[in-house]
Amino acid sequence: MSDVVVAGVGMHPWGKWGRNFVEYGIVAARAALADAGVDYRDVQFVSGADTVRNGYPGYVAGATFAQALGWTGARVASSYAACASGATALEVARAEILAGRCDVALVVGADTTPKGFLAPTAGERPDDPDWLRFRLLGATNPTYFALYARRRMALYGATERDFAEVRAKNARHGLENPNARYRKDFSVDDILASPMVADPLRLVEICATSDGGAAVVLTSADYAVKQGVARPVKVRAVSTVTPAFPQTVIEMPHFATDSGAAAGWRAGGGEVTAFKDSITLAAYEEAGLGPEDLSLAEVYDLSSALELDWYEHIGLCKAGEAERMLHDGDTTIGGRIPVNPSGGLACFGEAVPAQALAQVCEVTWQLRGQAGARQVDGATVGITANQGLFGHGSSVILSR
Amino acid sequence: MSDTAFEQDRRTPAIEGWFTTDAEPSLLGNRCTTCGTVFFPKASFFCRNPACNGAEFEETRLSRRGRIWSFTDAQYQPPPPYIPRAAEFAPFALAAVELSDEQMVVLGQIAEGYGVSDLHVGQEVELVIEDLYSDDDHDYVVYKWKPVADGSTA
Numbered sequence: 059m060s061d062v063v064v065a066g067v068g069m070h071p072w073g074k075w076g077r078n079f080v081e082y083g084i085v086a087a088r089a090a091l092a093d094a095g096v097d098y099r100d101v102q103f104v105s106g107a108d109t110v111r112n113g114y115p116g117y118v119a120g121a122t123f124a125q126a127l128g129w130t131g132a133r134v135a136s137s138y139a140a141c142a143s144g145a146t147a148l149e150v151a152r153a154e155i156l157a158g159r160c161d162v163a164l165v166v167g168a169d170t171t172p173k174g175f176l177a178p179t180a181g182e183r184p185d186d187p188d189w190l191r192f193r194l195l196g197a198t199n200p201t202y203f204a205l206y207a208r209r210r211m212a213l214y215g216a217t218e219r220d221f222a223e224v225r226a227k228n229a230r231h232g233l234e235n236p237n238a239r240y241r242k243d244f245s246v247d248d249i250l251a252s253p254m255v256a257d258p259l260r261l262v263e264i265c266a267t268s269d270g271g272a273a274v275v276l277t278s279a280d281y282a283v284k285q286g287v288a289r290p291v292k293v294r295a296v297s298t299v300t301p302a303f304p305q306t307v308i309e310m311p312h313f314a315t316d317s318g319a320a321a322g323w324r325a326g327g328g329e330v331t332a333f334k335d336s337i338t339l340a341a342y343e344e345a346g347l348g349p350e351d352l353s354l355a356e357v358y359d360l361s362s363a364l365e366l367d368w369y370e371h372i373g374l375c376k377a378g379e380a381e382r383m384l385h386d387g388d389t390t391i392g393g394r395i396p397v398n399p400s401g402g403l404a405c406f407g408e409a410v411p412a413q414a415l416a417q418v419c420e421v422t423w424q425l426r427g428q429a430g431a432r433q434v435d436g437a438t439v440g441i442t443a444n445q446g447l448f449g450h451g452s453s454v455i456l457s458r
Numbered sequence: 459m460s461d462t463a464f465e466q467d468r469r470t471p472a473i474e475g476w477f478t479t480d481a482e483p484s485l486l487g488n489r490c491t492t493c494g495t496v497f498f499p500k501a502s503f504f505c506r507n508p509a510c511n512g513a514e515f516e517e518t519r520l521s522r523r524g525r526i527w528s529f530t531d532a533q534y535q536p537p538p539p540y541i542p543r544a545a546e547f548a549p550f551a552l553a554a555v556e557l558s559d560e561q562m563v564v565l566g567q568i569a570e571g572y573g574v575s576d577l578h579v580g581q582e583v584e585l586v587i588e589d590l591y592s593d594d595d596h597d598y599v600v601y602k603w604k605p606v607a608d609g610s611t612a
Contacts, residue, residue, distance in 0.1 A: 177537035184473065187499075193539040194472055194590070194600055195567055196532055197552060204530035205554050205565075212528070212579035256530045257574045303508050304495075308527070308554050308563045313499055316506070318561030320495040323508040 062155045063290035064456065065277045066094025067419040070168065072239040072270035072406045079112050082271030083123050083168030086412070090273035091164070094287060098127055101275075102160035105151040106136045107143035107167030107411035110179065116169075119411065120147075123166045133160070141358065142298065142446030143167060144272065144414030145454060149296045151276050161281040167411035168271030175199065176267055178311075188311040188447070195313070200264050200361070202310040204256035207363030211258065214378040216366065218258050220385075222249035224362040225263050225404055227390055232401015234431040237416075239268050240405045249362075263362035268407030272415035274422075289426045292457045294345035294439075299451040301333035309333070310447055334371040337451035338443050342373070345455040349373035352395055353437035354424055356417040358444040359402040369397065372443050372453075391432055399424060399432045414452050417442035421456045472590045472598035475500065483587045484522045485564065485601060488515035496520070496560050520564070521557040522585045523606065529553040529568070529577045541591040549573070553603050555583055569604035582606045 068089025070082035083106075091098055104127075106119030115122040120136040133154070139146040144167045151163035175198045183189040191197040210216040226246050232238040244262060252260040282290040301309075303323045304316030322330050331339065342348050349372060357368035366380035374395055375383050383389055389397040400406070400420040403413070421440035423429045437458075444452040471477065476499060477485050487498035490505040492512030498520055505512035535547040551568035568577065569586050583603040590600040 175534075175537050178539070180538070182539075189539055190473070191565075192536055193541070195552060195565060196536040196540045196550065197565060198532065198536045201530055201532065201552055201565075205528040205552075208530055209528040209579065254533050256532060258530075303506060306561070306563070308565060312565075314564040315562050317496045319559075320507055321493065321509060 061279050062152050062276055062293045063279050063282045063287070064274055064293060064418065064422050065096060065282050065287045065290055066090040066092070066275040067422045068093055068273050069237045069416060069419055070271035071237045072268045072409060074239070075269045077170065077269070079109055079116065079168045079170040079269070079271070080122055080126050082269060082412070083119070083166045083273070084126050086168065086271035086273035087123060087127060087164060087166045090275045094275040094277070095285065096162060096275055096277070099130055101130070101132055101162050101164045103133045103151055103154050103163035105147040105163055105165045106134070107147040107165070107415065108136050108138040109169045109411050110138065111172065112170055119166070139450035139452070140446035140448065141408070141410055141444055142414055142450035142452035143411040144418070145296060145444060145452035146298055146450065148274060148276070148415065148418065148454065149298050152293060152296055155276060155278050161278045163276045164273065165276060165415060166271070166273045167415045169409040169411050170269045171267035171409065173267070187313065191311050191313065198256070199310060200256040200259060202308070203264065203361035203364055204259045205308065206367055207258050207361060210363055210366060214381065216363070216381055218250065219246060220366070220381045221258065221263055221362040222246045223384060224359070224365050225249050227384070228359065228398050228402045228404035231391060231399050231432055232405025235401050235405065238401045238405040239407050259361050259363065265360045265403040266407035268409045270406065270409035270412050270416070272412040272419050274415055274418055291422050291425050293454070294347065294457050295341040295453070295455040297337055297341035297344065297451055297453040299336055299340045300449050302330045302336065304330065305333060307332055309449070333449070333451070334367070334445065337445065338372045338441060338453045340451070341441065341453040341455050347439060347455060351439050352441055354396045354399055354421065354434045354440045356398055356400060356402070356420050356440070356442045359398060359404055360408070362404065365397065365402065368443055372441060391434060396434050399429065399434055414442065414444050417444065418454055418456070421454070425456060425458050468597050469599055470596045472600045477585070477587065477601045478519070479587050479599065482522060483585055483601065484519040485585060487518050487520050489518045490515055496562070498562065498564060521559050523582060524555040524557040524564070526577060526579050526581045526583060527554040527556045527563045528579060529574060531574050543589065543591050551577065553577065553583065555603050567600070567602045569602045572605055576605060
């Protein structure tokens with residue numbers, strides 16, 4: 059399916075600016091509209107990715123951004139899917155265009171975040187597993203990231219140095235990215251000297267929380283031609299899949315997996331694809347493309363070690379081979395399939411509702427050859443991969 | 459009131475119905491009476507197996523022993539609603555533990571006195587009940603995983 063294109067993208071730089079999230083969203087939206095050469099008054103659909111950390115305006119982000127840009131009577135939607143919110147908002151807008159209900163949609167996500175660990179909503183809420191895991195276990199987000207990291211060490215012989223090398227690679231990638239919050243070169247030894255937070259993961263290997271905003275203008279392919287949009291990028295797939303039962307890998311914020319002894323969800327049983335594998339599988343299937351077609355990938359490196367897991371989940375290599383890919387330089391800019399040329403979450407920190415859209419911005423710039431010092435030469439196809447708390451898959455495939 | 463009764467009265471589960479506090483404590487899950495799937499924490503109202511419309515469950519004790527699937531620790535104090543036990547935060551370890559009968563991985567803190575250097579993937583652990591935090595009226599207890607002295611290594 060290539061009936062929908064990215065006509066323009068824009069971002070507000072990531073940082074800890076401490077201002078209202080709406081400001082970041084509007085800066086990003088105006089940049090994306092200017093990039094597309096689209097007048098805001100021609101936007102027929104505004105799709106907001108929600109933030110739950112900024113009160114009511116954040117829960118209805120679509121209307122909040124639409125009002126800030128000026129009411130025009132455009133249709134609107136607001137989507138919350140935790141870290142996958144941006145992809146969900148993108149998918150809602152794409153569906154409107156595919157359904158023929160509009161030609162031009164604006165997708166916006168922005169956040170202002172507090173310092174420190176992401177914590178659950180306040181109050182006494184023992185029915186919410188995300189609240190309960192802090193109360194009963196003291197299990198933070200890094201707890202889960204560290205479980206996966208330690209598991210890699212036990213299964214594949216990964217080392218703390220391997221994880222640090224991922225972080226050092228992403229630091230180099232992000233050095234000259236004007237939208238990145240952290241633009242500092244880290245040596246492997248610097249990283250290994252950083253304080254341990256959740257063994258085996260250190261402070262600089264765990265994604266920080268950031269302020270930031272990202273926006274994407276989607277249009278029908280016909281509209282892009284008619285408007286003379288320069289270098290439109292095709293949206294080949296958007297995957298927003300859920301896990302399949304039984305889900306046998308422990309996932310944030312849960313206390314336990316499903317029982318693997320349970321019958322599968324299909325009549326007659328059969329293997330269930332692991333969730334993180336299924337997210338991009340669905341995207342490849344929709345796009346009619348495979349990992350061998352990729353020029354680059356933007357994956358959700360919530361921790362340094364988690365990036366290695368993603369190499370395998372998105373099909374770049376077999377389980378246990380990610381460290382070899384890293385050491386061979388395959389995933390460094392200039393290598394076979396650069397991963398996180400933007401610098402990834404390591405250089406950005408997470409602005410939850412903006413992050414999946416930021417991935418789409420980066421892939422768009424790469425496919426247009428506009429990524430400057432971090433450009434992947436001759437990029438033709440790029441993928442994003444991400445996952446929202448409680449089971450929201452998120453993957454987007456774009457091509458020239 | 460005897461001291462023992464007082465002690466029993468002070469110690470109370472941090473959450474009701476998740477575990478027993480007898481001499482050989484176990485986690486309390488439940489089993490869908492229609493399809494037989496076991497859930498922990500307990501399912502209620504609806505069975506999460508997409509092929510099942512079951513709505514009734516019977517309580518079941520989960521295996522008391524399992525093997526470490528992975529482990530980590532918390533070297534910084536978690537944010538609320540975590541409640542520290544003392545003014546000075548003491549790091550603690552956590553493990554995701556695989557129960558073989560249930561084919562389920564359950565996350566829990568590691569028993570007091572053990573850190574990540576005492577743990578390895580595949581190690582056998584056993585469920586114990588230990589203090590989590592206290593207020594003026596109660597010492598709240600929770601399940602934890604404790605390395606088994608005579609445990610074998612997978």
